[in-house]
Amino acid sequence: MDDRAGRLVRPYTVSNGRTRPSSELGLMTLVMATGSRPKNYLGPDHAQVLELCGGPMSVAELSAHVRLPAVVTKVLLSDLVDCGAVTTREPRTAAAVRTDKDVLKAVLHGLRKRL
Known part of the structure; x- marks a missing residue:
């Protein structure tokens, strides 16, 4: 990497010409190392x-x-998932997070008092 010139290796070279990951990953998918190292150097x-x-x-x-x-x-990342070096998790959606009605009522009450 050269800051002035940019990346010296083309992205398709990094992925060996592959354009599709073997694992389903979204942009918001959370990734974390498992602590296990790949057996082969990737x-x-x-x-x-x-x-x-x-x-x-x-x-x-x-x-x-x-x-x-x-x-x-x-x-x-899919290469790292395949060899067990990272794990993935989809982020929680707003619908999956339970909300406390009392908290929401208190927030609404506070907003009304300010207006």
Whole structure:
């Protein structure tokens, strides 16, 4: 990586020409390292992605950190999922999160008092 020139290796080279990941990953999918190391060395880009997965991080965040298109990042992550080095989890949707009606009523009451 050269900051002035940009990435010196084309993204399709990083993913070995693959454009489809073997795992279903969305941009908001959370990824985290399992602590298990790949048996075979996958490459410097895989190592960089794995290093960033110390805590839960979305695919979009990882893509930004490694300066690669999201689809290439997904291919790298799917390789790491396949060898057991990372685990994935879909984010919780708003519908899945239970809300407490009393809290919502208190917030509404507070907003009405301010207006």
